[in-house]
Amino acid sequence: MNRPDHTAPLPLLLVGVHGHGRSHLRALLPLAKAGTIRLVGVCDRRPPVPGDDLEGHGEVPYFDDLATALKRTRARLTVLVTPIHTHLPLATVALEHGSHLLLEKPTTPSLAQLTLLEDAVQASGLACQIGFQSLGSEAIDEVHRLVGEGALGTLRGIGAAGAWKRTSAYYDRAPWAGRRRMDGHEVVDGALTNPFAHAVATSLALARAESGAPSSLELEMYHAHPIESDDTSSLRLRTEEGTTLTVAVTLCAPDSRPPAITLHGDRADLTLEYTLDRLTLHQPGQEPRTTTHGRVNLMENLVAHVREGVPLLVPPERTRGFTHVLDAVRTAPDPRPVTAEHQEVYRQEGVTHRSISGIEPLVHESARSLALFSELGAPWARPAPTNTEVPQ
Numbered sequence: 001m002n003r004p005d006h007t008a009p010l011p012l013l014l015v016g017v018h019g020h021g022r023s024h025l026r027a028l029l030p031l032a033k034a035g036t037i038r039l040v041g042v043c044d045r046r047p048p049v050p051g052d053d054l055e056g057h058g059e060v061p062y063f064d065d066l067a068t069a070l071k072r073t074r075a076r077l078t079v080l081v082t083p084i085h086t087h088l089p090l091a092t093v094a095l096e097h098g099s100h101l102l103l104e105k106p107t108t109p110s111l112a113q114l115t116l117l118e119d120a121v122q123a124s125g126l127a128c129q130i131g132f133q134s135l136g137s138e139a140i141d142e143v144h145r146l147v148g149e150g151a152l153g154t155l156r157g158i159g160a161a162g163a164w165k166r167t168s169a170y171y172d173r174a175p176w177a178g179r180r181r182m183d184g185h186e187v188v189d190g191a192l193t194n195p196f197a198h199a200v201a202t203s204l205a206l207a208r209a210e211s212g213a214p215s216s217l218e219l220e221m222y223h224a225h226p227i228e229s230d231d232t233s234s235l236r237l238r239t240e241e242g243t244t245l246t247v248a249v250t251l252c253a254p255d256s257r258p259p260a261i262t263l264h265g266d267r268a269d270l271t272l273e274y275t276l277d278r279l280t281l282h283q284p285g286q287e288p289r290t291t292t293h294g295r296v297n298l299m300e301n302l303v304a305h306v307r308e309g310v311p312l313l314v315p316p317e318r319t320r321g322f323t324h325v326l327d328a329v330r331t332a333p334d335p336r337p338v339t340a341e342h343q344e345v346y347r348q349e350g351v352t353h354r355s356i357s358g359i360e361p362l363v364h365e366s367a368r369s370l371a372l373f374s375e376l377g378a379p380w381a382r383p384a385p386t387n388t389e390v391p392q
């Protein structure tokens, strides 16, 4: 007897196979083994190398064109893991062919494109999940619970700090890496909008401000690498409800450490390390209390939504607050260079590592004091040129 449709594996197409698409293939393998999905094809401008077993899925048809791939495979789910400026055009093709989507973050390279995507999703009646995996964390609900029951007292603000080491290899891997725009397209591949996009989006979610516009926004952007976009940035915004939120990040740290978002209350502080789903409550006079939380897998949630109508965790509209930040980055003046005297530069086997002197304590001080780099006296920093009231 044939199995009813709703239990048959959903045919899935992966688009973008050579970069972060590999992590998607690995994450999809248990779902394929459980019979939840079935990889029916891969699409990329460059074919997989001969003998590539696609992280254990085995050989599947390869296509260099998305419309053809969708017609031939009849995929019901498409995972888009391609450069930022291709998100809207490729997502539109997938929706036109009747395929639900998991679209990587950042959703789109402008607010205007986000609106176009939302409209296309709504018109199609299909589902679109945005790949902000940190928004699947159950730690976010726990933060809301603790804040709701008054464990932190009155909230003074939320400060995020991120310090990672990304060498020149990170920028050499793809032509769009570190670009603000390219070939007439908006790209907006900066520290706040791409590698630390989760820091921004998760901070907004903690402030319950992920779907609206901030009421004001200040932005300082710098780069130590010889790139067009920012690798070191500091942001302060006020949410619609009046919460102050800062995000200070760098890709020019001596080493990489888990980013941390701290909610500062007058009775206690609460820190979320969003890559680890780990929460630490700091109460005066008491030992810090750390708990680790579960995380809902965004693909499993998408499948449950498609099959059983379970609410979708990260629809495009949940990324509107983030996209307001992205739009501010997109329209801001070019980042200022951090000059050589403020950098330690290491070269090894064709790769250059740039570390900005004192950057790690600086991002943490920003998250503690809710101050911008220039206000903390960083010798290379200048007051934000883009202190803007955001039009509502």
Ligand SMILES: NC(=O)c1ccc[n+]([C@@H]2O[C@H](COP(=O)([O-])OP(=O)(O)OC[C@H]3O[C@@H](n4cnc5c(N)ncnc54)[C@H](O)[C@@H]3O)[C@@H](O)[C@H]2O)c1
Binding pocket: 015, 016, 017, 018, 019, 020, 021, 043, 044, 045, 046, 080, 081, 082, 083, 084, 086, 104, 105, 106, 131, 132, 133, 173, 174, 194
């Ligand atoms: N959620 C996360 O934690 C996370 C992590 C890394 C990257 N990402 C996102 O994933 C996306 C891809 O990033 P990446 O670093 O893998 O990029 P990449 O440039 O390294 O890889 C992109 C792949 O897409 C292919 N491609 C480019 N244009 C295409 C087109 N028109 N049609 C089909 N294939 C095309 C390229 O050949 C390449 O194989 C970006 O949106 C990025 O922000 C998300």
